[in-house]
Amino acid sequence: MFKLYSSLRKELxxxxxxxxxxxxxxxxxxxxxxxxTIIQDSAYKMVNENQIPLLVVNQDKGSEGAKLVDxxxxxxxxxxxxxxxxxxxxxxxxxxxxGKMIALYIPASFSAGLESNAEDVSxxxxxxxxxxxxxxxxRKVSMPRLSFYNDPVLQENYSYSVMSVIQSYMSVIENSLMxxxxxANMDIAERSAKLKDKMISNRVGIDQIVAxxxxxxxxxxxxxxxxxxxxxxxxxxxxxxxxxxxxxERINGSFLRLKTMPTTFMVVMFxxxxxxxxxxxxQVALTFSMGVWILPKLGLPKLSVPDNIIATIAVxxxxxxxxxxxALMIGAFAKTEQQANxxxxxxxxxxxxxxxxxxxxxxMPGFMQFFSNFSPLHWCLEGFYVLxxxxxSWQDLRTVFAFLGIFIVFCxxxxxxxxxxxxxx
Amino acid sequence: MDQVCIQIRxxxxxxxxxxxxxxxxxxxxxxxxxxxxxxxxxxAGKTTLISILCGIIPVSSGDVRFFHNGTPYSNAERKSRIxxxxxxxxxxxxxxARQNLDYFGAMYNLSQNRLKERREHxxxxxxxxxxxxxxxxxxxxxxxxxxxxxxxxxxxxxxLFLDEPTVGVDVxxxxxxxxxxxxxxxxxxxxxxxxxxxxxxxxxxxxIALIDHGKLIAAGGLQxxxxxxxxxxxxxxxxxxxxEEYRD
Numbered sequence: 001m002f003k004l005y006s007s008l009r010k011e012l013x014x015x016x017x018x019x020x021x022x023x024x025x026x027x028x029x030x031x032x033x034x035x036x037t038i039i040q041d042s043a044y045k046m047v048n049e050n051q052i053p054l055l056v057v058n059q060d061k062g063s064e065g066a067k068l069v070d071x072x073x074x075x076x077x078x079x080x081x082x083x084x085x086x087x088x089x090x091x092x093x094x095x096x097x098x099g100k101m102i103a104l105y106i107p108a109s110f111s112a113g114l115e116s117n118a119e120d121v122s123x124x125x126x127x128x129x130x131x132x133x134x135x136x137x138x139r140k141v142s143m144p145r146l147s148f149y150n151d152p153v154l155q156e157n158y159s160y161s162v163m164s165v166i167q168s169y170m171s172v173i174e175n176s177l178m179x180x181x182x183x184a185n186m187d188i189a190e191r192s193a194k195l196k197d198k199m200i201s202n203r204v205g206i207d208q209i210v211a212x213x214x215x216x217x218x219x220x221x222x223x224x225x226x227x228x229x230x231x232x233x234x235x236x237x238x239x240x241x242x243x244x245x246x247x248x249e250r251i252n253g254s255f256l257r258l259k260t261m262p263t264t265f266m267v268v269m270f271x272x273x274x275x276x277x278x279x280x281x282x283q284v285a286l287t288f289s290m291g292v293w294i295l296p297k298l299g300l301p302k303l304s305v306p307d308n309i310i311a312t313i314a315v316x317x318x319x320x321x322x323x324x325x326x327a328l329m330i331g332a333f334a335k336t337e338q339q340a341n342x343x344x345x346x347x348x349x350x351x352x353x354x355x356x357x358x359x360x361x362x363x364m365p366g367f368m369q370f371f372s373n374f375s376p377l378h379w380c381l382e383g384f385y386v387l388x389x390x391x392x393s394w395q396d397l398r399t400v401f402a403f404l405g406i407f408i409v410f411c412x413x414x415x416x417x418x419x420x421x422x423x424x425x
Numbered sequence: 426m427d428q429v430c431i432q433i434r435x436x437x438x439x440x441x442x443x444x445x446x447x448x449x450x451x452x453x454x455x456x457x458x459x460x461x462x463x464x465x466x467x468x469a470g471k472t473t474l475i476s477i478l479c480g481i482i483p484v485s486s487g488d489v490r491f492f493h494n495g496t497p498y499s500n501a502e503r504k505s506r507i508x509x510x511x512x513x514x515x516x517x518x519x520x521x522a523r524q525n526l527d528y529f530g531a532m533y534n535l536s537q538n539r540l541k542e543r544r545e546h547x548x549x550x551x552x553x554x555x556x557x558x559x560x561x562x563x564x565x566x567x568x569x570x571x572x573x574x575x576x577x578x579x580x581x582x583x584x585l586f587l588d589e590p591t592v593g594v595d596v597x598x599x600x601x602x603x604x605x606x607x608x609x610x611x612x613x614x615x616x617x618x619x620x621x622x623x624x625x626x627x628x629x630x631x632x633i634a635l636i637d638h639g640k641l642i643a644a645g646g647l648q649x650x651x652x653x654x655x656x657x658x659x660x661x662x663x664x665x666x667x668x669e670e671y672r673d
Contacts (some may be wrong), residue, residue: 006531010517010524017519017560253515257576260479262504263532423482 003263007271014245015275021241025279029234029287033226034295040222041300051079052162055095055103055149057086062111064173069106071169091149101154102162105147113144118177122185133185146170172200221301227291228384229357232377234287235280235323236351239330239344242276246331247340255424265425269415273324280320306387311397315387318404319380325411326376332418351375379403428495430457430584430615431478436487438473438639447473449639451487455632457494460606460616462630462647464623464663466672470639471619472512475586478617479509493583505534508582512589514569515576518562522553522572525561526579533580540579547575550605567598574602578609585609587618591625603629623660633659637667 015021054072058065073080086094088105095103119138126133146166150159176196183192249255258268291303306312327344334340352358354368355375364372372378383400390396419425431454438448448470455461463471476482478489480500491503498506516525523544530540548554551571556564561572574590587606591599603625610616620626626633627647634644643650643666647659656662 002537003531003534006528010520010528013520013524014517249517252518253511253513254517256481257509257511257515257529258532259481260504260507260509261529261532262501262534267532 004267004271007267008274011271011275015241015279018241018245021238021244024237024240025234025283026286028237029230029283030290032230032233033287033290036230037222037226037295037300038298040226052077052102053081053100054078054162055081055083055091055098055100056106057088057091057103058082058084058106059088059108060106060110061108062115064111064114064177065106067173068110068166068169071172072104072166075165075169077165088147091147095149095151101151102159103149104166105149107144107146109141110144110146112141114174114177115181116141117143118174118181121178122181125182126185131186175200223291223295223301223303224388225360227287227295227303228388229381231284231287232319232323232380232384233348233352233357234283235320235380236326236348236377237345238276238279238323239327239348240341242272242324242327243331243334243340243344244337246272246328247334247337250331250422250424251336255419259424265419269328272328273321276324276327277317277320280323281316284316304388306391308387308393311394312387315380315383315397315400318401318408319383321408322376322380322404322411325408325415328415329411329418332415348377351377354378356381373403376404376407379407427456427459429454429492430459431455431617432488432490432492433474433478434488434490436474436477436489437485438470438477438482439485446485446639448477448636451636451639451641453634453641453644455615455617457492457615458610458613459632460610460618460630462626462633463617463619463636464626464633464659465619465636466667468672469636469667471636472588473639474636475509475588475617475619479507479586480504491584505580506583508577508580508585510574510577510585510587510590512592514561514573516561516572519560521558522548522561522564522575523557525572526575529576530579535580543579543581547579551575552601565595567594570594570598570602574605578614581609582614584615584617587616589619589621591620591622599625623658623663627659635663635666642666 056069056072058069060066069080069082072078081098081100083094088107091103091105116138120140123133148159148163148166150162179192179196179199180189183189183195255265255268258265288303288305292305296302330340330344330347334343352375354364354372355361355378356364356372357377361369361372361378379400383397383404386396386400416425433451433453433455436448436451437446439446451470451474463474465471473482477484480503491498491500491506493506516529520528526544526547527540530544535543545554548557551574553568553571553575556568561569564572570590570593574587577587578585585606590606591602594602606616606618607629618626618630630647632644632646633650635642643654643662645653651657651659651662654662654665656665
């Protein structure tokens with residue numbers, strides 16, 4: 001027991017003396033969670049809560065352009081900046097110079113074109129029904145085109161979303177015009193309101209339901225993603241401290257010296273693992289505390305801790321073991337401290353990128369989603385997602401435990417055989 | 426009567442992917458309470474032989490047996506009875522001398538009280554008392570050598586293996602180390618020692634073995650070997666037997 005205590009104490013002292021390693025393991029996740037959550041939260045708000053800044057140039061000579069602007073304003077989705085004096089030729093440069101991301105140009109013939117089209121539709125209908133109507137020839141105006149301008153940095157899907165919103169309001173206007181025209185042709189213009197209300201206002205609604213296995217009320221937000229994601233990233237970054245620690249002991253002969261002593265190497269490895277699993281648990285406690293108590297004070301969403309505490313502890317433990325096992329393997333295979341630090345850090349960034357730490361895997365191309373299965377960080381994150389966002393049960397966590405278990409066994413065996421090859425074990 | 430402490434018979438060692446044996450048919454008897462010098466040029470096989478005796482690497486063929494007062498003991502038991510001081514500073518530079526001794530002492534199964542007693546004794550006799558709570562990484566080469574030695578002898582081993590224990594240290598540290606080693610040898614500890622300092626070895630060792638190209642080329646009492654080869658000192662004996670060409 002005294003041997004184990006001494007071994008644990010030695011590991012703890014080595015850790016305490018590794019100031020850079022401590023900073024990387026404890027300061028880095030706090031900074032990452034803090035910075036990335038703020039950045040992503042503003043993006044979430046831009047889509048979910050904030051109004052989208054929209055520059056509108058309405059040069060329509062009729063009233064339909066104004067109606068469209070009015071509908072867009074009333075939707076509450078856009079913060080409209082009307083600048084009707086701007087010429088279409090200079091709209092691109094105006095958009096960029098005003099710092100707006102999107103602009104809508106409504107041409108002069110907008111109302112005329114819509115009305116002309118409505119007239120045509122009404123005429124076809126009246127003729128087909130054999131009803132008498134006003135046959136006075138009117139000037140044909142072709143269907144107008146709106147121009148949508150966007151900053152090149154704006155994501156394509158974001159632009160499409162905004163265009164879809166405009167398109168849906170255009171349907172409202174066009175349908176309304178057609179109904180008005182048909183009723184007018186039938187000389188019952190004053191009775192069009194009822195039909196318009198039935199056709200335009202009374203549309204199929206969509207209820208949004210988030211798929212969860214329990215009654216969890218946690219809503220996907222920047223905090224729910226970033227706190228676990230960057231905690232996992234920081235856990236795996238222990239490769240810099242633990243990996244180089246092992247390389248040092250291998251190179252300076254401490255491990256070989258231990259081989260001449262009446263002790264088992266398992267005590268050494270167990271102590272290392274135990275100390276670093278505790279470090280990982282402390283990392284989680286620190287970043288989660290930040291998510292629960294500090295981020296809300298900064299106006300960011302609060303981290304909702306999952307109900308299943310035992311499952312949460314199990315996910316934290318298996319994630320820590322995966323991180324520790326990876327660090328041990330890098331430490332066993334690296335020839336120098338520089339190799340352990342360089343390869344270790346870069347590999348974690350790559351694993352993080354393909355594992356969905358930086359951007360969620362569902363937005364990745366198909367082949368990258370396949371590769372994400374090979375990242376231990378992906379499975380750790382998946383475990384936290386099951387707990388945090390899907391109110392996960394043990395059933396849901398089975399795959400996570402299976403993949404991480406395989407990864408841990410692979411790393412431990414790799415470490416064992418490499419140290420055995422070097423006759424350290 | 427002198428009793429055999431280590432019996433080495435026909436030991437050969439060839440590393441994986443090596444073309445030649447690093448040790449070839451080495452047979453030796455090392456007596457209890459001896460100061461035995463394993464001497465030879467670079468790459469002769471001294472460190473390989475010490476590593477085999479300490480149980481770090483296995484033999485390819487041959488046999489090594491350990492005895493105490495004529496009674497053999499197992500390899501497992503050997504670990505409690507031997508001390509090893511490698512060429513490298515095989516300890517933790519980030520820890521203090523006291524913390525290093527605490528850790529390695531515990532690995533030698535010392536009890537807490539015994540460990541404290543031995544630790545303070547060694548820090549005092551090896552002149553490390555004042556710097557005991559400073560990180561070893563800040564120590565001079567001589568101090569580090571003394572820490573390296575202290576770790577190897579903290580459990581008072583019956584047999585002490587020293588692989589070039591005084592390399593790169595000043596005269597004062599070397600004297601302190603040799604003086605203390607002589608002292609523990611008088612207390613009954615068998616010392617097996619390698620060095621490139623012929624004058625130091627001549628002063629320190631009672632018996633020597635000269636190894637070159639993995640083969641034992643001479644072994645026996647130092648005075649006897651000098652008389653047999655009609656040389657005045659160990660250095661001349663060494664050059665006569667191993668030649669003057671450079672070794673890699």
